[in-house]
Amino acid sequence: xxxxxxxxxxxxxxxxxxxxxxxxxxxxxxxxxxxxxxxxxxxxxxxxxxxxxxxxxxxxxxxxxxxxxxxxxxxxxxxxxxxxxxxxxxxxxxxxxxxxxxxxxxxxxxxxxxxxxxxxxxxxxxxxxxxxxxxxxxxxxxxxxxxxxxxxxxxxxxxxxxxxxxxxxxxxxxxxxxxxxxxxxxxxxxxxxxxxxxxxxxxxxxxxxxxxxxxxxxxxxxxxxxxxxxxxxxxxxxxxxxxxxxxxxxxxxxxxxxxxxxxxxxxxxxxxxxxxxxxxxxxxxxxxxxxxxxxxxxxxxxxxxxxxxxxxxxxxxxxxxxxxxxxxxxxxxxxxxxxxxxxxxxxxx
Amino acid sequence: xxxxxxxxxxxxxxxxxxxxxxxxxxxxxxxxxxxxxxxxxxxxxxxxxxxxxxxxxxxxxxxxxxxxxxxxxxxxxxxxxxxxxxxxxxxxxxxxxxxxxxxxxxxxxxxxxxxxxxxxxxxxxxxxxxxxxxxxxxxxxxxxxxxxxxxxxxxxxxxxxxxxxxxxxxxxxxxxxxxxxxxxxxxxxxxxxxxxxxxxxxxxxxxxxxxxxxxxxxxxxxxxxxxxxxxxxxxxxxxxxxxxxxxxxxxxxxxxxxxxxxxxxxxxxxxxxxxxxxxxxxxxxxxxxxxxxxxxxxxxxxxxxxxxxxxx
Numbered sequence: 112x113x114x115x116x117x118x119x120x121x122x123x124x125x126x127x128x129x130x131x132x133x134x135x136x137x138x139x140x141x142x143x144x145x146x147x148x149x150x151x152x153x154x155x156x157x158x159x160x161x162x163x164x165x166x167x168x169x170x171x172x173x174x175x176x177x178x179x180x181x182x183x184x185x186x187x188x189x190x191x192x193x194x195x196x197x198x199x200x201x202x203x204x205x206x207x208x209x210x211x212x213x214x215x216x217x218x219x220x221x222x223x224x225x226x227x228x229x230x231x232x233x234x235x236x237x238x239x240x241x242x243x244x245x246x247x248x249x250x251x252x253x254x255x256x257x258x259x260x261x262x263x264x265x266x267x268x269x270x271x272x273x274x275x276x277x278x279x280x281x282x283x284x285x286x287x288x289x290x291x292x293x294x295x296x297x298x299x300x301x302x303x304x305x306x307x308x309x310x311x312x313x314x315x316x317x318x319x320x321x322x323x324x325x326x327x328x329x330x331x332x333x334x335x336x337x338x339x340x341x342x343x344x345x346x347x348x349x350x351x352x353x354x355x356x357x358x359x360x361x362x363x364x365x366x367x368x369x370x371x372x373x374x375x376x377x378x379x380x381x382x383x384x385x386x387x388x389x390x391x392x393x394x395x396x397x398x399x400x401x402x403x404x405x406x407x408x409x410x411x412x413x414x415x416x417x418x419x420x421x422x423x424x425x426x427x428x429x430x431x432x433x434x435x436x437x438x439x440x441x442x443x444x445x446x447x448x449x450x451x452x453x454x455x456x457x458x459x460x
Numbered sequence: 461x462x463x464x465x466x467x468x469x470x471x472x473x474x475x476x477x478x479x480x481x482x483x484x485x486x487x488x489x490x491x492x493x494x495x496x497x498x499x500x501x502x503x504x505x506x507x508x509x510x511x512x513x514x515x516x517x518x519x520x521x522x523x524x525x526x527x528x529x530x531x532x533x534x535x536x537x538x539x540x541x542x543x544x545x546x547x548x549x550x551x552x553x554x555x556x557x558x559x560x561x562x563x564x565x566x567x568x569x570x571x572x573x574x575x576x577x578x579x580x581x582x583x584x585x586x587x588x589x590x591x592x593x594x595x596x597x598x599x600x601x602x603x604x605x606x607x608x609x610x611x612x613x614x615x616x617x618x619x620x621x622x623x624x625x626x627x628x629x630x631x632x633x634x635x636x637x638x639x640x641x642x643x644x645x646x647x648x649x650x651x652x653x654x655x656x657x658x659x660x661x662x663x664x665x666x667x668x669x670x671x672x673x674x675x676x677x678x679x680x681x682x683x684x685x686x687x688x689x690x691x692x693x694x695x696x697x698x699x700x701x702x703x704x705x706x707x708x709x710x711x712x713x714x715x716x717x718x719x720x721x722x723x724x725x726x727x728x729x730x731x732x733x734x735x736x737x738x739x740x741x742x743x744x745x746x747x748x749x750x751x752x753x754x755x756x757x758x759x760x761x762x763x764x765x766x767x768x769x770x771x772x
Contacts, residue, residue, distance in 0.1 A: 141568075145572055191550075193552050193553070193556065195556060243749075243752070243753065247753070247756070247757040247758065248757060248758040249752050249753070249756045249757065250698075250756075252499055252552055252555075252556075252691075253499075253691050253694055253695055253752065254749055254752065256502075256688060256691050257688055257691060257692070257695075257745045257748055257749055258745070258749065259688075260687065260688055260742070260745040261742050261745045261746055261749070264738070264739075264741045264742040264745075265742060267738060268735070268738045268739050268742075271734075271735070271738060272735045272738075387560060387563070390556060390560065391560060394553065394557075427568065427571035427572050427576070428571065428576070429567060429568060429571060430568060432563065432564040432567040432568050433564045433565065433567070433568035434564070435560065435564050436560050436561040436562070436563060436564020436565055437561065437564065437565075439556075439557045439560045439561060440539070440543075440557055440558075440561050442557070443543055443547070443549050443553065443554060443557050444543070444547070446547055446549060447546070447547045450547075
């Protein structure tokens with residue numbers, strides 16, 4: 112994979128670094144306000160994420176769903192299709208894949224079939240807003256978001272009634288058969304095949320798709336100027352439809368890997384908001400697959416590391432939510448700072 | 461007689477559930493008339509809900525909660541305004557960013573304020589206030605004049621916002637910006653100023669809409685409390701064709717749907733009852749999507765809606 116550092120890539124990197132730095136500064140102020148030493152806090156976040164082999168593997172395990180979701184969102188965002196329904200697509204993909212796995216039982220086909228059905232589930236859930244957008248001109252931001260609620264209540268209903276496991280007290284599915292479980296690659300850790308599939312297969316594929324194919328070119332053209340793209344002979348509706356449905360497919364895989372690699376059952380609490388974290392990651396990574404990869408490791412590390420930090424320093428859980436929220440504002444605000452610095456001549460415009 | 465009382469109770473409940481949607485969609489109608497699509501109202505409502513809760517909880521005074529929710533709503537919407545007006549960024553992305561910011565801030569600040577497992581709630585809610593005289597009118601009095609202050613504010617705001625948009629010079633400027641900000645700017649209208657003013661109006665209404673969820677409807681705070689009401693409000697603006705009276709109609713439609721989805725559940729008996737009531741939770745979202753499918757096709761809003769504008 113060759114990496115050409117064009118002017119705009121360098122600018123994107125500056126923006127990402129500025130926004131991360133500012134988000135960490137603001138979070139430091141919060142740490143000081145709640146009586147924690149920020150340097151110590153970041154030290155424990157780092158140790159909690161990469162302190163030893165097992166913790167590092169856990170960070171990669173956490174990276175996997177975030178990476179898959181945000182790669183899909185990068186495709187959609189590249190052509191300015193604002194899919195904020197990845198959470199619902201993830202749930203529907205995982206649910207469809209789990210039903211497939213449980214019904215097929217222990218057969219060599221179980222794992223590939225459940226992955227395929229999860230992809231289809233995520234795609235189908237994204238296809239509804241995609242059709243409403245391309246055929247009727249209905250804003251996809253509203254429909255994708257509303258469909259998250261439909262998906263989550265529907266999955267809750269499926270898990271509470273028709274597909275409830277008879278052997279547990281909670282609304283959850285039966286355990287998936289052994290043949291559906293993603294094999295563990297490093298004994299005594301949770302490094303499952305899905306981690307490798309996400310980083311070594313999905314990432315290069317999306318990179319290739321976005322940078323090297325005509326479809327990638329179409330995505331960019333439609334995103335930059337749909338009128339000009341249409342004039343240039345690009346089928347804008349089809350590009351938008353495919354972008355949205357592809358992002359649904361990747362969200363569906365993300366959901367299934369959580370079931371087949373981590374939870375082994377479908378649960379209503381499968382995702383702690385990966386569909387929304389994916390939005391932050393795609394924006395921070397400026398819709399570039401490499402940028403998205405680095406950003407998803409960064410957020411996964413903060414996700415895992417902050418729970419260690421909270422325990423050691425006796426801080427409330429989930430500072431990751433705060434950092435994520437502040438970060439996304441600075442990702443946008445960094446544009447202002449860049450323009451200011453360029454005007455002052457600190458960076459060349 | 462029994463059924464009659466039940467039906468009146470249901471209608472009153474529907475109007476009550478419609479009130480956050482009404483306040484939010486009126487605010488969004490104002491800014492969209494000026495050409496700004498603010499999808500950050502979901503987040504602004506959440507900030508209103510959280511600040512209203514904290515204000516009321518810490519002071520023990522619900523009216524302070526109302527005030528803090530309005531302030532939080534205005535501040536949140538002004539951050540959005542800075543992103544889209546000052547830096548001229550994409551309105552959709554900026555709105556989403558505001559929603560994520562609000563989610564992060566409210567989740568974490570709530571955890572800082574209350575230890576894990578604590579379940580703080582507001583004792584006395586802002587309950588119904590019967591308007592003397594009017595509430596004695598049979599039927600109408602019960603469903604319309606024995607409501608919370610938020611319902612009255614929402615109902616009074618409809619003609620006021622209508623007047624503001626269509627009968628004042630501010631409204632005329634706002635609408636001309638919404639059709640073509642470049643032309644409006646040539647005509648000497650201060651586009652940014654009018655847009656900021658419209659956002660402040662929206663922020664107050666949306667913050668209040670959020671505050672009423674905690675201080676008048678649920679008496680607890682949860683980071684999921686807004687539950688897409690902001691996005692439903694944006695749908696209402698489209699379905700109501702950017703008109704305050706349309707917003708009233710749309711809010712009542714969805715308010716009644718939400719009330720109905722809860723109301724039916726209380727009447728169900730038998731083994732299938734829990735299953736059906738859980739399924740009914742999807743109803744408000746499904747109805748909103750279907751309504752957009754029917755009434756949201758290729759509608760024509762303000763011509764410049766969502767497009768960036770910079771004077772340079």
